[in-house]
Amino acid sequence: MGHDATLNAGDIARLADVGRAAVSNWRRRHDDFPRPVGGTAASPLFSLPEVEEWLRRNGKSYELSLGDRVWQRLRASADDLHLGDLVACAGAYLLFLHRTAESPSHPATTAAELATIAAAATGDLPAKVAWDLLDPRLYRLLADLAAEQGPSAAFDLLCDRYAEAHSRQLSVTRPELAALLTRLAAPEGPTVLDPACGIGALLLPGAGPTGGQVVGQEIDGTAAVLTAVRLSLAGADARVVAGDSLRQDAFPEVRADAVVCDPPFNERAWGYEELTGDPRWEYGLPPRGEPELAWVQHCLAHARPGGLVAVLMPAAAAGRRPGKRIRGNLLRAGALRAVITLAAGGPDLWLLRRPRAGERPPSAVLMMDAADDVTAVEPAWRAFGADPDAPPPDGARAMRIIDLLDDEVDLTPARHLPRPGDDPALGFAAARERFREAAAALPGAVPALAVPAETRDLPGATVAELVRAGLVTVHQGPPRLAADDGELPVLTAADLASGTAPSGRTPYDPGLIILEAGDVVASIAGAEPAARVVTEGGAVLGPQLHLYRVDHDRMDAGFLAGCLRFAGPARTASGGASRVDARRLRVPRLSLDEQREYGRTFRELTALEDRLRETAALGESLVRLGFDGLACGRLRPLA
CATH class of the missing domain: 1.20.120 (Four Helix Bundle (Hemerythrin (Met), subunit A))
Incomplete structure (x- = not known):
């Protein structure tokens, strides 16, 4: 009871109104930053009084x-x-x-x-x-x-x-997905059930004094209390029970107008042995390794005839072989109405409808890849419901159910949707226009360079000499980083070469090197040296990279980056690239004004290089689409 309040890195960032990367940078650069008092190496905790004192001492404003x-x-x-x-x-x-x-x-x-x-x-x-x-x-x-x-x-x-x-x-459904599921499955007023409600993320969007009854069950007793309190405070007519929905169904009599669910994924101990003869398995006994198909059938069993079910599923559930029988039965009965990929790697959204007795099953099911744009899902679903034969929007397709009932019954949307640009009839014209625009811009991107009447040898200095003079400090990236699942972005050698944003991730570690705007990052060990000026700080320096932090009052960063691209003289006599010493690289000695002129031109050359790379990629796509379209009859030569 008497311990000081503690904060994690996110709390500190919120307190000081900065990004999490800034907090990581403070920890690295300031020896007097408070030491962790608890937590873990990946998520340390700090004393609130100590953090407040440090912020005051360093003149950083904050508000608790x-x-x-x-x-x-x-x-x-x-x-x-x-x-x-x-x-x-x-x-x-x-x-x-x-x-x-x-x-x-x-x-x-x-x-x-x-x-x-x-x-x-x-x-x-x-x-x-x-x-x-x-x-x-x-x-x-x-x-x-x-x-x-x-x-x-x-x-x-x-x-x-x-x-x-x-x-x-604690797995919490993202707010935009929770709102989407509620809009799709639960129009205003009906009874809504979530049999794995967590802390209420899926039930809250539709909760309120004007709605119908909200019903939830959650295996974790504490989370069930949190959900019950949140719904009650929202004014909902709510019933929430703690317990295992699959083993101990608290609402066997409930037939809801809508069921929404974000079930636990890959939970092998879901009750296979105890529930073998359960009447909920109307579409087949779920295999031991397919717990998500048990949740799908549990949700359908609790929907009234004609009621809708929206379930978030792992992407693999659409194609795993052990589940093909149940997937096929769901299709034949007309229960499964849509499979929608919400983001690369999942989750997928399965939309189902409990069939009414005697009605004719539908002949098509909606397949869609939302491509991280969940706002496109609802219009596509509404349009499909109004007229399954109407042309679907981009990224969607109405698939005939009979065409899906093969030996695999693979319902993975990517398998049945054309990839962007794969239809040459649709893609060739657009690719041609983009290529023409990119190619037309190339002449204007070439920097103006003069050929002097007399060439001169520029005096130079090694990077080591620049370091001793205080113009530059050099840091080397680590040999390797922790698993690619942390909170900090990492600039990789591939990112540097292509000029793209940091693509790696790593957890915080005190030894990491955090990039700052104006730093020069170079890769000098590969076959083709690369060097760029960092425009936005906060990322971590990745393996096989060097960082050069310049004194901007005495050296131009763009000039240094351009010089580091010409690393040939520092290579070994054999021409190998594996033993390059970053401190032996030579840089011409020029005045700061001359450096800035050179730096501007180096930046223009780098931008030209990036445009050439983009134009070449567009050209390759154009050629491929042309060949494909001509070969399959989707394109023909103009007379």
Whole structure:
């Protein structure tokens, strides 16, 4: 109870109104930055008082909002294992304030007082709330926060912070996907069920005093309490139960107008042995390794005839061989109506409809790749529902069900949709226009260079000499980085060569080198040297790269980058590229004004190189489309 409040890197960034990369940079560059007091190497925690003192000492403005003060005090009250219970207790108190309209300036100040008067106000929660978990001082802060933002907004803030703190253990559906599923499956007013509701992300968009009944079940008791509180604060007519929906269905009698679900993926221990003869498996017994197909059938079993189901699925579920029988049965019955890829690698969205008795099954199913644009999904689904035979929008196709019922029943959208530019009849004209535009711009991109009457040898200095003179500092990237799943972007050698944005990811480590705007990054060990000036800081220096940080008052970064492209004289006599010493590279000695002139021209040459690369890629695409179109009859020569 008496520990200092703690913050993670995201909290510090929010406190100081900067990006997370800036916090990482502070840790690396400032020896006096507070040391972690807890957490893990990938997600360290810092003392709030120490961070505040450091920000003051270094003249960095910050503002700790009332919401953040409540959260930090809450988080300091116990370890992370019990943090969810503390958030649930705080939510129950906010619900008590909401239901009893107790004056925020006179809240109950002891757990005993609160337990006595709040039992009736919160007695319908799905689990008993341990009111004595909270530090009594928090009740007044919570009441102040409720007065400032309203109880519902106050609790949503705490739930967001809780989900952020437990992002690796707690899966929360992205808000835009949650809203999409609600719009697609649950028009205003019906009964909506989520059998794996988590902390309520899918139920909240449609919750409100004017909606129908909202029903949820969640295996984690703490998450069930959080969902119940959030829905109650939103004014919904809600029933939420803690329990395993597959093994212990709490609502066997419910037939909802709409079912939405983001089930746990790849959960092998889902109850295969106990549920072998379950009547919910109307379309086939789900194989042990296909738990998502168990969830699909559970959702369909709880939909009324004609009711809609929207389920997020792993991309592999559309094509894994053990699930082909169930996929085929769903298609034959007309239950599966659409499979939509929402982003590369998943998740996919399956839209289903429980068939009505005696109705004729549909003949087509919608296949779509939203290409990370979820706003395109709803218009495509509405248009398909209105007329399945109408031409679908780009990235979508109405597939005949009979054509999908082969030996694999692979419903992966990418398998049935043409890739962009693959139809030469559609792509050739557009590719030709882009190529012409790119080619026409090339002459204007060539920098103006003069041929002097007499050539001269420019005096030079090695990078090591520039370092000793204080003009440059040199850093080398690490031999390798941790797994590609961290919070920081990484500039790779491939990114540097192509001029593209940082594509790697790595978790934070104190030894990482964070790039700053104006740095020069070079790759001098490959067959073709590459060097560029960094225009936006925050990324991590990747393996096989060198960073040159210049004194901008004495050296031009663009000039240095251009000189580093000409690394030939520093290579070994054999011409190999594996033993290049970054400090032996030679740079001409020029005045700062001359450097800037050279630097501008070097930048123009680099831009020309990038345009040539882009134009060549467009030309290759144009040639391929031309050959393909002529060969398959989709294009013909003009007379």
